Amino acid sequence: MSGQTLSAWNERVHAACGRFDTRYDHCHSLFIGEMQQTLVGTTAVAHIRSNASVIAKAARSSERTSSPRCFLVLQQQGSMTIELGDKVLELRAGDLALLDFSGAVKMTPKGLFGHVSIPLPWELLKGLERNRFGKLPTAGACGQLLGTLVRQLAAGELAQWTCPQDGDGVLRALVALLTSVLEYQTSADAPSCQLHEVQAVIQQRLGSPRLSPASLAQELGISSRQLHRLFEASGDSVCRYILRERLLKAAQDLCDPVCAHRSITEIGSDWGFADSAHFSKTFKKQTGLTPSSYRSHGR
Structure with missing residues (x-):
């Protein structure tokens, strides 16, 4: 691929996730950048695969209302370090995480990675404290259901069942399960x-x-x-x-x-x-x- 392809990749990422810029520290002809977006009802599912060196975004107040801020992410392949302000996460294959991209973000993949990213409406999560974002546990029934549903979306297993009547039903199901899963992290009676x-x-x-x-x-x-x-x-x-x-x-x-x-x-x-x-x-x-x-x- 050429440097022009890297630019095209950046444009696609901007449209789907906000003003993230990708850096590739090797010969641009070796760059891999793939993104496929699908809809299940009105729920957007982005399949991302790349060998980028760094994917980063500075905090820009002007984009807070125009770009998605919260993402439910399933790391499918490879691993990466994600810096969200003063918080550092290590995502490995199989990890599920809720990420807040409203501030500065720096993602450093360790080689080729693949993950699925689902944008969530900020208004449904705006009361959530920043320390609640991060990797998600899968203990408890809701944790298992959330993980299963996201993996089904990632594998495209629900595409054949999609119909206009689904609307935002899948999105609301994700948020409902996520609400319970986030309680696991703070409750003394976590399952x-x-x-x-x-x-x-x-x-x-x-x-x-x-x-x-x-x-x-x-x-x-x-x-x-x-x-x-x-x-x-x-x-x-x-x-x-x-x-x-x-x-x-x-x-x-x-x-x-x-x-x-x-x-x-x-x-x-x-x-x-x-x-x-x-x-x-x-x-x-x-x-x-x-x-x-x-x-x-x-x-």
Whole structure:
């Protein structure tokens, strides 16, 4: 792509998100900037993918009434650091966050990233204190429903069902769920997680190499000790559960004719094993066979 494409990208971002400017510190021919916008009823969903070095916006009072200020964001791929005033967030794959872009913003991706951004009406959230913005926990029924709904929007699963009568129904559903989820962060009676709820979240994150007890506890809004106790009560551990489920999914793919064209390295990577040698060693330790031998036996 050319420098002109970078300019075109900036124009699209300006129209969708406000006066954000993108910087790319390498050869402009290597720049990746993709944005696709869809509507579910009247709810706008922006799919953004880029390898930008920095995406930033200065605080401009003149745009506060003309540009969206609040965004519900699902980080789908990669990671980034977001500076919102004096607050710094680390968004990783699978993280859900509510962001206030009314002030100065600086996003620093760590390589190629992809996320989905849904603008929310400021008037529905204008009474919200700034310290309530940030990463969202998914504990409790509303947290699970919010995460599921956003992931469905991100995957385009609801597009086939969209009809004119939907109107702003999806948007109102998001805001209603979000209102309850934000109470989790401050309530002394925030819902505690059950083991099956944690396991359901793990199943959704198995493909991310960044899945860990620490990131899981943060997403669920519980302490790491609470998380470990949930598994210890059943005679298991969170790390063993994650490893076991990853190996199980990988084993299923190794024997699946649909995946016959895929390499062992690709299958391991799909289930969170960033290093192929580690995948092979761990797989053999657990099954007694290397991935290639297991695949041959399965056939």
